[in-house]
Amino acid sequence: MKPEDLLRHPLPAVTPKLTLGCPLLDRLLHGGVPCNAITEIVAESGTGKTQLSLQLLLAAQLPTSRGGLSGASLYLHSEFPFPVRRLHQLSLVCRLELPHNPLDSIFVQPLYSADHLLDVLPRLDFLVPRLNIKLIVIDSVAALFRGEFENTGTELKRRSGIFFKVSSKLRLCARKFGLAVVVTNQVVDVMESSNSLRIGNSVSLCSSGRRVCAALGLSWANCVNTRYSVRIINTRGDSVS
Amino acid sequence: MEVSSLPISASQRGKLISAGYSSLSSLSSVSPSHLARDLKIPENEAVEILKVASRRSGSDKIENGSHVIMNGAQTAWDMLHEEESSICITTSCSDLDEILGGGIRSKEVTEIGGVPGIGKTQIGIQLAVNIQIPADYGGLGGKAIYIDTEGSFMVERALQIAEACAEDMLEYNSLLRKDSQSHQANIEPKAFLDNIFYFRICTYTEQIAVINYLEKFVFEHKDVKIVIIDSISFHFRQDFEDMALRTRLLSGMALKLMKLAKKFNLAVVLLNQVTTKYNEGSFQLTLALGDSWSHASTNRIILYWNGNARYAYIDKSPSMRSASSPYAVTGRGIRNSSSNCKRVKLM
Known part of the structure; x- marks a missing residue:
C-alpha cells in the first residue's frame, strides 16, 4: 500500500447510523450509534446496559431503511450467563419484520480474560466479512479488566498497553468493514476527598443518589470515540447524558 | 586555487x-x-x-x-517583517485568539493537549474550516490536511461548523459592505468539505509513511496552509517494547513536521492525549509521549476544566507569555465562553 492510497478525497460520505429502537434516544444521538467508530455505554449495574446491547444486536439486522445495518452482529460477552431467554423474547418482535429468524444472525462468543480478547480480535479480520457482521458488541470491557490486574505501577502500565492495542484493532476493523462497535463499561464511585480527574462533560454524574464516573480510568477514556452515560433517577426512568 | x-x-x-x-x-x-x-x-x-x-x-x-x-539564512530583521505581514488562523474564540497573539501561527508546530472530551477534535475541525476563510474576510483562503488516527472526525459535525462559519461570513458581509453588492460571494458550506484532505491512519507505520509523503503532497497542493494530526499519540501508546526506538521514531517525525511547516509556510497542529506521570510520590497530569517529545513542538497549549468551564493554557511558547483563557464548544463550533452561549447541559 502506498501513502497515496490513504487519501480519501472527497471526504467519506455521511456515516451510517444504527437505531437504538427508541425515537427519543435516536434523536438525542442524531440518528443512533455511528459506524466506523467505537461507542461506549457507561452505566451502573441494573440500568439496562445488557438490555440495550441485546436490542442493538437485533436492530443491526433491520434493513437500512428502518435504521438498521442489514447485517449480522457479534456479541462478545464477559458477564455470565448469556441472557438467551431474554434475547429470544426480544427477537419475537423483530421476527415479524425480517425474512429470517433474527437469532440465526447473532453470533455469540464468551470472553474469559483480557488475553482471550486479544486472541479473538485477530480472528475478526476473517470472520467479519465471511459472516457479514455489521455490529460488534463487547459486554463488558470493565469485567475483563477490573479483576485481573493488580493496583501496581507495572501492572497498570501493562493494562493501558492492552487498552490501546484492543482499541487500535477495533478501530481498524470498524474502519475496514464499516462496523459499528459498541462497548459497555461499569462505573466507579467518586470519592469526595480525592481531587478526581475530570473526563468528559461532567465530573461525575448522579445515579440513584451516588456520584459515579466511568471505570477503567484515563487511558481507556482515550480509546473510545463517543461515550454515553446512562443513569437511574428515582428508579422511575433512565436518562442518557 | x-x-x-x-x-x-x-x-x-x-x-x-x-x-x-x-x-x-x-x-x-x-x-x-x-x-x-x-x-x-x-x-x-x-x-x-x-x-x-x-x-x-x-x-x-x-x-x-x-x-x-549559508544558503537560506535570513537576518532577524527580515524575519520580523515577514512575521508582521503573516496572517494568523483564528480559532473562532476571540479570548483564545488574544492569548495566542491572534491565533495559530504559520511556520510553527503547535501542540494542543487535554483530557478526553475537552474538545481537541472540535478545535481541529474548527481550524480545518477556518483556514478556508477567504482573504477578503481576513483569512488565509487555504486548504487543510486532516490526518485522523482515532476515527473521531465526523463529517456531519464538520458540515455543521462550516455552515455556522458561512453564516458568520454572510453576516459580516451585510454589516460592512452594505453598498457594494459585487463582493457578495456565494459561500457554499459543502465547498468547505471539498477543501479538507482527509487521511485515516490505522497503524503507526501508516502514520510515519504519511508524514514522509506529506512533503510531496504539499508540493503538489501548494494551497494547503494547515496540517492537523488528530492525535499524534494514539498509535504510539500501544505496548512499544523498545522505548528508545519510539523516541527515535517520534523525534524523526517531529523534525519532518517542523521542516514542512518552515518550507511551505504552513501551520502544523498536533493534538495530543494526556497521561499521568508519577512524580515524587504523587500522580500528575502531563501530555503523553514523554519528556523528549515536549521539545518537538514550538507552542504547547493545554486544555483543562475549571469548574464547569473549559480553559486553554499556554504551557510553552517562544513568543507569548503564559496565560489562560476560557472557551466554549457550542453547536456552531468553538466560541467565546459567555452566559448566552454556554454548553447545553442535559439534566
Whole structure:
C-alpha cells in the first residue's frame, strides 16, 4: 500500500447510523450509534446496559431503511450467563419484520480474560466479512479488566498497553468493514476527598443518589470515540447524558 | 586555487573553465541559478558544484561569500517583517485568539493537549474550516490536511461548523459592505468539505509513511496552509517494547513536521492525549509521549476544566507569555465562553 492510497478525497460520505429502537434516544444521538467508530455505554449495574446491547444486536439486522445495518452482529460477552431467554423474547418482535429468524444472525462468543480478547480480535479480520457482521458488541470491557490486574505501577502500565492495542484493532476493523462497535463499561464511585480527574462533560454524574464516573480510568477514556452515560433517577426512568 | 583541482566530473570541469570560472574565488559569489544558466546544466548540479567548491576552499570563504555557503539564512530583521505581514488562523474564540497573539501561527508546530472530551477534535475541525476563510474576510483562503488516527472526525459535525462559519461570513458581509453588492460571494458550506484532505491512519507505520509523503503532497497542493494530526499519540501508546526506538521514531517525525511547516509556510497542529506521570510520590497530569517529545513542538497549549468551564493554557511558547483563557464548544463550533452561549447541559 502506498501513502497515496490513504487519501480519501472527497471526504467519506455521511456515516451510517444504527437505531437504538427508541425515537427519543435516536434523536438525542442524531440518528443512533455511528459506524466506523467505537461507542461506549457507561452505566451502573441494573440500568439496562445488557438490555440495550441485546436490542442493538437485533436492530443491526433491520434493513437500512428502518435504521438498521442489514447485517449480522457479534456479541462478545464477559458477564455470565448469556441472557438467551431474554434475547429470544426480544427477537419475537423483530421476527415479524425480517425474512429470517433474527437469532440465526447473532453470533455469540464468551470472553474469559483480557488475553482471550486479544486472541479473538485477530480472528475478526476473517470472520467479519465471511459472516457479514455489521455490529460488534463487547459486554463488558470493565469485567475483563477490573479483576485481573493488580493496583501496581507495572501492572497498570501493562493494562493501558492492552487498552490501546484492543482499541487500535477495533478501530481498524470498524474502519475496514464499516462496523459499528459498541462497548459497555461499569462505573466507579467518586470519592469526595480525592481531587478526581475530570473526563468528559461532567465530573461525575448522579445515579440513584451516588456520584459515579466511568471505570477503567484515563487511558481507556482515550480509546473510545463517543461515550454515553446512562443513569437511574428515582428508579422511575433512565436518562442518557 | 584552481578549478581543475576540484573533485567533480571532467565534463563539469570543462564547462566551468569554458564559461570563465577558472579560480575558486570566482565561484564564491555566484548563485546556483546563475551558474546553472551559464553552464547550461540543471540547477541541482550547480548546487552540487558550489557545495564541493565551498568545502574545498575551507573556512576562509565564510567571510567573503557567506550567502553561498549559508544558503537560506535570513537576518532577524527580515524575519520580523515577514512575521508582521503573516496572517494568523483564528480559532473562532476571540479570548483564545488574544492569548495566542491572534491565533495559530504559520511556520510553527503547535501542540494542543487535554483530557478526553475537552474538545481537541472540535478545535481541529474548527481550524480545518477556518483556514478556508477567504482573504477578503481576513483569512488565509487555504486548504487543510486532516490526518485522523482515532476515527473521531465526523463529517456531519464538520458540515455543521462550516455552515455556522458561512453564516458568520454572510453576516459580516451585510454589516460592512452594505453598498457594494459585487463582493457578495456565494459561500457554499459543502465547498468547505471539498477543501479538507482527509487521511485515516490505522497503524503507526501508516502514520510515519504519511508524514514522509506529506512533503510531496504539499508540493503538489501548494494551497494547503494547515496540517492537523488528530492525535499524534494514539498509535504510539500501544505496548512499544523498545522505548528508545519510539523516541527515535517520534523525534524523526517531529523534525519532518517542523521542516514542512518552515518550507511551505504552513501551520502544523498536533493534538495530543494526556497521561499521568508519577512524580515524587504523587500522580500528575502531563501530555503523553514523554519528556523528549515536549521539545518537538514550538507552542504547547493545554486544555483543562475549571469548574464547569473549559480553559486553554499556554504551557510553552517562544513568543507569548503564559496565560489562560476560557472557551466554549457550542453547536456552531468553538466560541467565546459567555452566559448566552454556554454548553447545553442535559439534566
